[in-house]
Amino acid sequence: MTAYEPSGDPGAGTDPAPGPGPAGYDAVVLAGGAARRLGGADKPGLRVGGRALLDRVLAACAGARTTVVVADPRPTARPVTWAREDPPGGGPLAALAAGLRHTTAEYVVVLSADLPFLGEPTVARLLSALAASEVDGVLLTDADGRDQPLVAAYRASAVRRELAAPAGERAGREAREEPADRKGRDDREDRADRKGRADREDRSGREGPIADEGRDGRVDPAGREGRDGRADPAGREGRDGRADPAGREGREDHPGDRPDLSGLPLRRLTGALRLARVPDAVASFDCDTWDDIATARARIREHGHVLDEWISAAKDELGIDLDVDTGLLLDLARDAAHGVARPAAPLTTFLVGYVAGRAGGGPEAVAEAARKAAALAQRWADEATDARPDA
Template structure:
């Protein structure tokens, strides 16, 4: 696997993506190479693998997870192949029965680096091509049919044909489906990385803690944990924390950002969004700047007034050393 790197700024193919789509997530495999562990529930960056995948397709009109129901970070529709454990084609068929969109994103539940932009790239590639599907290829150029966007009519057509030819779909491999489809390919060695072994899990956990990505990962994990659906300018908040720490005192940084969040939550009757966070941050940053300017002025005044105890030579400036504490007369 190559290093985990962002895919960059949105391009023309993804910036205007507004196509309605459904998502089917296959999460019911046996995870034999993980010793039968509950792979969708294994945590990477503090979040279950399944929740990470669900975040990547959060704007799907309907999201169907084919597996036994469990608690997830966002609501989904649950489905199960009959019999359970019937393989990926049977699971896909069961999930598709709950979808209605013409474009369907099909994902496995073990993709730690999948994100919304990759899903949009797949949908844009499908829309631009005269093909039945668009799928990712991995670092070795191999097709990844469970990181793909398909035309629903093509999936239904080929699944129905396979059902007739084989008296069902149980046990059939995915290549029986993809071999009959016209596919376009999108190389992406990062988003296509899946976790089949404990070594893969260890690699994923290490990659997301790399310096260039740890803050984004942490913010995403916190939002999932707190049930927040709010995109904010993290640079703005980091700048505010820096200004509060430098202009006031180091402990002011976390306290100030907390108060900004609280103020934003109270804005507009509890309906504050990213704009409310930005406005509260602006006000708090301006206040921190005033504190810093005041402290700088005081330092200049002390410098001009000379050593402690010396007479003040600057009109209107009071030597801080001469101020007396106010005491109660009671």
Template sequence: MSELEHPGGPGGGVPAYDAVVLAGGAARRLGGADKPAVRVGGRTLLDRVLTACAGARTTVVVADPRPTARPVVWAREEPPGGGPLAALEAGLGHTTAEHALLLSADLPFLDARTVQELLAALRGTGADGVQLTDEGGREQPLVAAYRTSALRRELYALVSAHGALTGLPLRRLTARLDLTRLTGPVASFDCDTWDDIATARARIREHGHVLDEWISAVKDELGIDLDVDTGVLLDLARDAAHGVARPAAPLTTFLVGYAAARAGGDREAVADAARRAAALAARWADETTADGTPPAPMGGAPAGDAAPDATPDTRTDAR
């Protein structure tokens, strides 16, 4: 593999990039709370951002060190609290790739797809950087991909002009760059206030998002980096619940995962185990009487009576 390539990202072999995450702000609008540690969907805001840029060759977090879901390089601006440009300079000193993501640590809905879109847009243009814009069309310089040479060039120019970067706003740098924009109202949503946190927490529990959010959270918690077909597993759980008994659904999917792990633990192993279990559930459900009702259980109980695994004591949905 070329030194200019990295296996991360869809399809693998994509050009290498680094990521710089700014996580050392004062969070005044949150009353001084440790914003990167605030949890949305059971995960800290910082870990959610780190998951989105997991394909980076080097990820630098500019903040005081703390536990994170994956290893990162830690950096700190001098003096601490010197502002975004000072933090960027500190983080950029640990990067070597031609392109770098610059991200804030409060983006609950940033995902790997958006990261790849930013990088692809940067590679396809001669611009210095590509920024997302939010719902109101405002540019988000901390949800962006930049050419590291352009960042270093302009940081040097600002130091030459002002003597230091401490206290300078980020727009002093971005105003000097040739930038293009991508619309990303969801991925660019950031959490500046407790109302923003409440909005983010409510959104991930909506019907169209909760399952993907939960699966992502579980994979992060367990340290699993496996892209599986969740639809296949959901279909298997449904078939086991309907064709066998409700408690069979979670137990069957657990056994499929165990079997897949023993067979190598990759996506194909999960799919193969799920197919075999689904076929078994179908055969089980097919064993009915001619009129379509289940056969009488052993012991002579009438077919219409509740089976032992459907009594109020054992049904998982009994309340």
């Protein structure tokens, strides 16, 4: 295992300046879970800080060449490509495979749709760490040190290789891991697996670890069972009930042979990859319960975050992508309010924005207009204390 320690204090939720990332990446966002711990609520559509959770995650991966959302289509703040696993509700591994089919970049960022505090700097940091290493993926760990495989950057070729591998090969690689290392990974990924099981509904109406039980309720030693109830030694079976020696299942409605990934836990993938880890207790925070939603909404309204969150929400709502120096504008508003009159603050900042827009927009135009307005406000204030005639 590889441990990647970034500079700064990720546990405090502050992102260090990311290094140069890869030239391009794609993103796959998994947003099709059943959200059973939220009573079946539309989790991607729940709002935190005035924005849907899904839109917040899409803003964090806005630099992706292609963004694929695995879920039923819905309105989003940014354009995306839609995909769906077959059958729907097949779990995160099947959803990831469905999304990956629409990507072409060397690197792919894989995210769940319930990360209210994820931002572009964290995504850039994951990609930079991946590009600078020889591992297959870099993922975040939460406050308890547990892996979060759905807040990660991967080499797409490595993920495709493992997803296409027959079940027997994946199980063999997993079984050959060192016992201590295996136990550590199991402990870290236990929460992710529990979440996947809770969000996944058994098509037959039963609950439980689908990956370990056959259609008739008998346990298959290989972890899978044939459609007619007979164990398939390779871990897969064809539609006609005959075992497929390659561990793949033929489907007439899809090109080529694809393994059946329905119900399989994410550790079937991550257990076979070489992974590095970046600790970040804030960016990895996900919303599984109503208490999590309440915590996220309260934190966003804290004094140290509220202005940045408001500006981000307003930019998304207005459809603009502009890095605004909020400190500069706040200083201008203060000078206008104190040196002229309180109503001058919002009116002046509005005029600055209007002038910057007419000048072509951009941070430089905003800064120049704000500089001129601030100088005027300072001259205005000076006159109140200077009785000398104007030279």
